[in-house]
Amino acid sequence: MEFDRLEALRIGQELKKIRKQRGLSLAEVETLSGGRWKAVVIGSYERADRAITVGRLSALMALYQAPIGALFPMNKQHQRDTxxxxxxxxxxxxxxxxxxxxxxxxxxxxxxxxxxxxxxxxxxxxxxxxxxxxxxxxxxxxxxxxxxxxxxxxxxxxxxxxxxxxxxxx
Structure with a gap:
């Protein structure tokens, strides 16, 4: 299950990167969502201390106005071509x-x-x-x-x- 942990850490890092690119602190995400997303929970997802479902991940990315596909790397050939x-x-x-x-x-x-x-x-x-x-x-x-x-x-x-x-x- 080491792969799952590494993947969770990578996704958490991407979530944090996107949140920061949007210029949002954890507290601002909580405010922006009207309390639907708690700052402590978002932080837990970003550190991979807590598992996130695909549905919640999709909803969080919608809040960030970014596609869920942004969390998943392109294949190596596409990266090379780009x-x-x-x-x-x-x-x-x-x-x-x-x-x-x-x-x-x-x-x-x-x-x-x-x-x-x-x-x-x-x-x-x-x-x-x-x-x-x-x-x-x-x-x-x-x-x-x-x-x-x-x-x-x-x-x-x-x-x-x-x-x-x-x-x-x-």
Whole structure:
């Protein structure tokens, strides 16, 4: 049963990482949940001192606004492919135009463009970035999404500005 303990510890560490990325203390989780989640219980789950059911794990991840799949590692081949893709596509930062999306406006993003919403969800999952406030995408990514939407990049950017889903751009 050593594997179960190690897996519980790993999941607990991931829970803690996601909670901290959301900027929440244990006490703030208790307050945010209206007392449904006790700080001491969350801490016990994070230390793997207490077992958590899949249902409770799913509910906690919903509170954190993160998919439950974020707690489970990708297979090694996918990790290798992702790393190679990042190396291949990395460019000089000064050559990139960057768009920062306001993730507090996810509902507007989804109604504006399901393609953009899917891309943002994938980026969050791939990066493991659960802070939930902003997400930065390269101009080339935004251009690809615009093409999928059947729009010129300038038209798509204007649409994003009009719907106020951009936090900033440069």
């Amino acid at each position: 790393r190679q893709d990042e190396e291949f596509h990395s460019g000089r930062a000064e050559d990139l135009s960057v768009f920062t999306f306001d993730l507090n406006r996810r509902a507007e993003i989804k109604s504006l463009s399901q393609t953009l919403e899917n891309f943002i969800s994938h980026a969050i999952n791939t990066r493991g970035d659960w802070n939930g406030h902003v997400l930065t995408l390269r101009k080339s990514d935004v251009r690809t999404i615009a093409i999928c939407e059947g729009l010129a990049l300038s038209e798509f950017i204007e649409k994003l500005r009009l719907h106020r889903v951009l936090a900033l751009w440069r």
